[in-house]
Amino acid sequence: MSISYPKHVTIVDVSPRDGLQNESMTVPTAVKQRLIDDLIAAGVKKLEAASFVSPKWVPQMGDNSALLEALAATRQSDVSYSVLVPNMRGFENAIVHRPDEIVIFGSASETFSQKNINCSIDESIERFAPVAAAAKAQGIKVRGVISCTVGCPYEGEIDPSQVAYVTKRLVEIGSEQIGIADTIGVGTPLKVQRALQAALEYADITMMSGHFHDTYGQALSNTLAALQMGVSEFDTSVAGLGGCPYAKGATGNVATEDVVYMLHGMGISTGINLDKLVVAGERISEFLGRPNGSNVARALINKRQS
Numbered sequence: 001m002s003i004s005y006p007k008h009v010t011i012v013d014v015s016p017r018d019g020l021q022n023e024s025m026t027v028p029t030a031v032k033q034r035l036i037d038d039l040i041a042a043g044v045k046k047l048e049a050a051s052f053v054s055p056k057w058v059p060q061m062g063d064n065s066a067l068l069e070a071l072a073a074t075r076q077s078d079v080s081y082s083v084l085v086p087n088m089r090g091f092e093n094a095i096v097h098r099p100d101e102i103v104i105f106g107s108a109s110e111t112f113s114q115k116n117i118n119c120s121i122d123e124s125i126e127r128f129a130p131v132a133a134a135a136k137a138q139g140i141k142v143r144g145v146i147s148c149t150v151g152c153p154y155e156g157e158i159d160p161s162q163v164a165y166v167t168k169r170l171v172e173i174g175s176e177q178i179g180i181a182d183t184i185g186v187g188t189p190l191k192v193q194r195a196l197q198a199a200l201e202y203a204d205i206t207m208m209s210g211h212f213h214d215t216y217g218q219a220l221s222n223t224l225a226a227l228q229m230g231v232s233e234f235d236t237s238v239a240g241l242g243g244c245p246y247a248k249g250a251t252g253n254v255a256t257e258d259v260v261y262m263l264h265g266m267g268i269s270t271g272i273n274l275d276k277l278v279v280a281g282e283r284i285s286e287f288l289g290r291p292n293g294s295n296v297a298r299a300l301i302n303k304r305q306s
């Protein structure tokens with residue numbers, strides 16, 4: 001079978017946002033800034049810096065403005081800084097910092113939508129529509145991410161028709177990109193491909209990105225399955241950090257190091273220096289006092305030490 005893979009893949013490191021939003025310890029703004037600096041030093045060109053959500057719901061993102069202010073001094077023009085925004089209140093707080101991309105985040109599961117952003121799927125689209133319009137009016141890119149595209153912590157399996165429906169609504173309000181997220185990492189390759197196929201009813205493959213958590217150890221296989229369909233952008237998290245406060249039991253995102261190792265091994269470029277990436281993952285893991293969640297990072301560190 002001959003499969004044609006993209007020559008280059010864009011890695012969106014989401015560790016400063018998804019990676020840290022669920023931490024029980026308070027992560028100082030300076031540590032987040034250092035993580036972002038380390039990622040950029042490793043060659044990461046797109047990252048999720050923070051979310052502009054309610055600090056009562058996600059206290060770890062409460063320093064969103066302070067972080068963006070701190071980053072302003074060293075902001076790189078060739079790096080895209082994305083922020084998550086759930087409503088106009090979040091947009092007004094975020095726009096002061098001129099992010100390169102606004103991420104609106106919906107769900108293919110009604111219950112998860114209620115638990116995560118306190119409204120139904122249709123209500124969320126009503127909230128996102130003015131955000132997308134305001135962002136576009138200011139020349140800022142809009143990406144729509146869909147949570148629970150294969151499984152939901154409350155509803156179980158999700159029908160691909162739900163993914164198609166939310167994709168349609170997000171595209172209608174102006175999403176230029178659609179992220180297919182396996183929030184709790186229950187997906188397997190064919191299920192992920194079915195979710196992607198459903199989204200393709202309303203969006204082009206060039207608009208798609210993948211966001212796979214690794215709870216069941218399937219994230220790298222799911223990444224490959226999406227890659228085989230032509231997806232060329234993936235959300236990943238250095239050291240495999242991550243989790244959603246409203247998806248109990250879900251572990252981190254697929255580790256950036258693991259995806260980069262796989263892609264480079266397949267002859268696909270990312271622009272990322274794996275050794276420097278490992279340093280970034282080690283520094284944040286040490287700060288958090290937890291083992292590095294990347295298999296590749298652990299293997300490279302062990303090799304260096306032997």
Ligand SMILES: CC(C)(COP(=O)([O-])OP(=O)([O-])OC[C@H]1O[C@@H](n2cnc3c(N)ncnc32)[C@H](O)[C@@H]1OP(=O)([O-])[O-])[C@@H](O)C(=O)NCCC(=O)NCCSC(=O)C[C@@](C)(O)CC(=O)[O-]
Nearest residue numbers: 052053054057058086089090105116117118147181183244
């Ligand atoms: C969406 C809301 C705000 C609705 O929350 P709500 O309580 O329904 O909102 P509200 O409009 O009724 O406002 C209530 C209070 O929150 C304030 N408020 C309202 N909006 C904002 C805002 N933007 N920024 C700051 N403050 C805000 C508002 O001003 C008010 O303040 P009060 O009068 O009580 O003092 C809330 O549910 C929320 O913040 N949820 C957090 C969602 C979240 O961050 N989840 C984790 C990220 S999603 C994820 O991880 C999945 C993803 C993307 O990674 C992909 C995947 O893996 O699936």
